[in-house]
Amino acid sequence: MSSDNSRGDSGAEGAPPEQLALIRESVRKAKEPRAKPRTWRGAALAKELPVARVLVDKGVLHLDRYFDYAVPEELDAEAQPGVRVRVRFGAGRHRVREGRREGGGLIDGFLVERRAESDYSGPLAALAQVVSPEPVLSEELLGLARAVADRYAGSLADVLQLAVPPRSARAEQRPSPAPLPPPPAPEAGSWARYERGAAFLEALASGGAPRAVWNALAGPEWSAELARAVAATLASGRGALVVVPDGRTASRVDAELTALLGEGRHALLTAEAGPEKRYGEWLAVRRGSVRAVVGTRAAMFAPVQDLGLVAIWDDGDDSHSEQHAPQPHARDVLLLRAAQDKCAFLLGSWSCTVEAAQLVESGWARPLVAVRDQVRAAAPLIRTVGDQDLARDEAARAARLPSLAWQVVRDGLRHGPVLVQVPRRGYVPRMACAQCRAPARCRHCAGPLQARDAGALRCGWCGREEGSWHCPECGAFRLRAQVVGARRTAEELGRAFPAVPVRTSGREQVLDTVPGAPALVVSTPGAEPVAEGGYAAALLLDGWAMLGRPDLRAGEDALRRWIAASALVRPQGDGGTVVVVAEPTLRPVQALVRWDPVGHAVRELAERAELGFPPVSRMAAVSGTAEAVAEFLAMVELPSQAEVLGPVPLPVTPVAAGRSRRAGAPPAGEQWVRALVRVPPGRGSALAAALKAAQAARMARGSGAALWVRIDPPDIG
Missing domain, CATH: 3.40.50 (Rossmann fold)
Incomplete structure (x- = not known):
């Protein structure tokens, strides 16, 4: 601001003396410290840092920023960074008319920062309520959420809805136990079956940050090996986080950790635990009482203190992909955490995804595998x-x-x-032609034909019965169960x-x-x-x-x-x-x-590199009606070398299943199209920023047509 005012003063040479004096006076006032903010009710404010910067719980992109509120004196002690608050939000939030604030209702939010002054020059609305004095949003978690929102072209509020579980007052009132001292470093155990397995554990126990893609041998030992990696990290005085696809898998790792370390050293974060118990476990992690976490995909944001290891098992399972906006993948979130916290990273599976092969191919991670004789000895005959x-x-x-x-x-x-x-x-x-295996489809709506419980042939979309089907491809009349x-x-x-x-x-x-x-x-x-x-x-x-x-x-x-x-x-x-x-x-x-999943992934990666497919390139899907997609693509300022593929029609969803489809799928019975936007390596961040800006501008204008943007769609066809 001072540089702008200085340019205004120098540009006024030759102006009348009284005008020049007014300009200089305005510059002097602009450089003076601002007075404490005024509120619309004139309430007494906190004596120090009277401005609260708040992130409101609105997931719309054009409101993806912080808003300033005044801190009343009576809320000064509780209104600390990281707590949940309630504020008035809506039209006319900063305007005062006849001593009353115009419009706006109470909405939840997080207090991000306390400041001495606001960038906004008008009167500020005051914080309405501190929901709880528990600081649930740390600076590290906020930084991670912002990085995830930027990567997936989403809003910070949407990411925090995934990262911070709903509050339970009873869980907050229960004190967390005192943290236990670090356990001794475990022995290598079955990690000795891998070429660098023992060295990997030693690096974790000594405080190192190794990064590995682990191709686990067939058999049940993988859960015990994962538990030993966690124990080695805890022995170094650091925390560990393990994300698995489902509750059954989490229970196996939980049992192995309990057998190896005993009770009280780790938390299990799964949906099966229920909201209150899960929030209590999450609080124990945030307070530092527990240093290790095992859980399903929501645990990828767990606020583990002094994080030393992030690990994910079976990253190819679609359960790792969040279905709520902005739909992040647990593997990518853990990669961001490994970079942000400079901690160790372990990606393990019996198989191997193309993304895992790319981590090794790029040199970012090292392979953690067994010799071929050991692989053949552990695998069954195929x-x-x-x-x-x-x-x-x-x-x-x-x-x-x-x-x-x-x-x-x-x-x-x-x-x-x-x-x-x-x-x-x-x-x-579903059924198919017995001769050429072409899918059997309804003559009326092209839906799939089914024969439930060996009954009559019916369409799975419109429900019409089909009594005289023949294959339009080869003319055959016989069907087989697809x-x-x-x-x-x-x-x-x-x-x-x-x-x-x-x-x-x-x-x-x-x-x-x-x-x-x-x-x-x-x-x-x-x-x-x-x-x-x-x-x-x-x-x-x-x-x-x-x-x-x-x-x-x-x-x-x-x-x-x-x-x-x-x-x-x-x-x-x-x-x-x-x-x-x-x-x-x-x-x-x-x-x-x-039994060579690594070789298969390496060859797939090479082919995708030639064709420009993910994960070598970055890709985004834009889905909606034909008019909405065309309008969006016309207004978005794509980065250089971006390529638009399509749009092409998406399958029309059946009415009965319309409500159960995930976000981004066409509404029941409505024809949508989808366009794919592809950029070369290194341009993914620019693509996400461009799509986010265009979507925010579109929402700010109040466009009524639904349109979904997803970064790295899992099913590009």
Whole structure:
């Protein structure tokens, strides 16, 4: 401000003396310290730092900034940085008319900073209430939330809704226990199976910050190895954070940490705990009583003090991708935390994503793997059944299971349980042409045809019954189940093996463990229970259905799901066998046979680099009506070298499922389009900033048409 005023004074040479005097007087006043802020009621203000800078809980982009409020004297002690407050917010917030403030209602917010003066020259509204004196928003957490908002073109308020759990007064009133002293450094244990495993633990225990991509060996030891990494970090006097895909996985790591370190050294943050208990655990972490955290994706923001390690298990699981705005991915948030806190980073999985391969390829992280002999010794035997084998197999044509699968099941049941992975839940979902496998679609709305519970053929969108279907591609009249669900598979196997118990694990009921006695366990991907002593065998059915999805990640995701199921099977030396029903020549199938997920990810990364696909490039999806998308793309100032792909129509969602679709999907029955915006490496931040600015300007104008912007969409097709 002073530099602007100085330029105004020098530019007034030759002006009349009285005008020059007025200019100089205005400059002098501008340089003087401002008086304390006035409030619209003239209330007594805090004697020191009477201005509170507040982030209001409004997730709209054009209000993504701080607002100044006056601190009344009676709230001075409690109104400290980081606390929750309530303020008046709305039209005319800073205007005074006839001694009363115009409009505005009470809204929640966070007090970010106390200041001596405000940038706003008019009267300030006063803080209405300090909700709680508990400082829940630290400077570190605020910085992380801002970095996440900028990366994903979102608002800071939306990120803080994900980062800070809802308040529970009873949890705040309970005192947190005193922190325990650091435990002794653990022994290497099963980490010795990896080439640099022992050195990795030693670096953590000595206060180092190693960064590694860990390709875990098949078997159940991974959870104990993850617990040892946490224990080594705690031994250095620092904190640790582990993010896993679901509550079942979190419980396994929780049990291993308790067995290794005892009670009271770590917190478990999952939705299953309930709001009050979860908030109490979160407070214990923020207060420094607990130095280690294990949890699902919301735990990625856990305020661990003196963070020494961030770790994520199975980063390819879609549960790590937040569905609420701005939809951050846990892996990327932990990468930001590793950079911000200069701490160690560990990405572990039985498989390997392209993003993990890129971290190693760039040199940012080092591989943490076992030698090939150790890999083969820990993995089961993989056998394949392709389309030609199925065509020659009478048993497969009659009952969908090839003779090899029946033989493996019979042999496996002599020694223990057998796992059967089915890509879909339910009885019989969608149908396809038996000859050319083209999806069977409704003649009226092009929706998928289904035959639920072996009944009549109906459309899954409009519900019309179809009695005379024929394939528009080849003219055939026979149908086959495109993917047979878990319930029908369980019935077929139950009839084939009547003396063997059949258990199912899926969305309705997910089993955590099963006994080691002979049984058939039919599961959907991701719901496979752990068998005591490991499964004797496993069948991976309908592999072509997962590989045939129109998605860039179809092969990577199919391999990840196959390896996750196969890792629960006993090693080949103990008779463990896996049969995968998929074309043997396909790259993901070959990677499974060789048990080489790292090699598969490296080749995928090279191909995406040639084609300019993520994660080598950065990409954003813009979805909405055709008019809204066209208007947005016309107004956004994209960075140089940005490329717009599309827009193309999105599938029309069925009315019945419209309410359950995630944010950014078309409303039920409405036609949307989607455009992809791609930029080369190094331009991702500029792309996010441009999209955020355009979306903020659009919201400020009050545009009524819905439009969604998502950075790094997981399903670009």
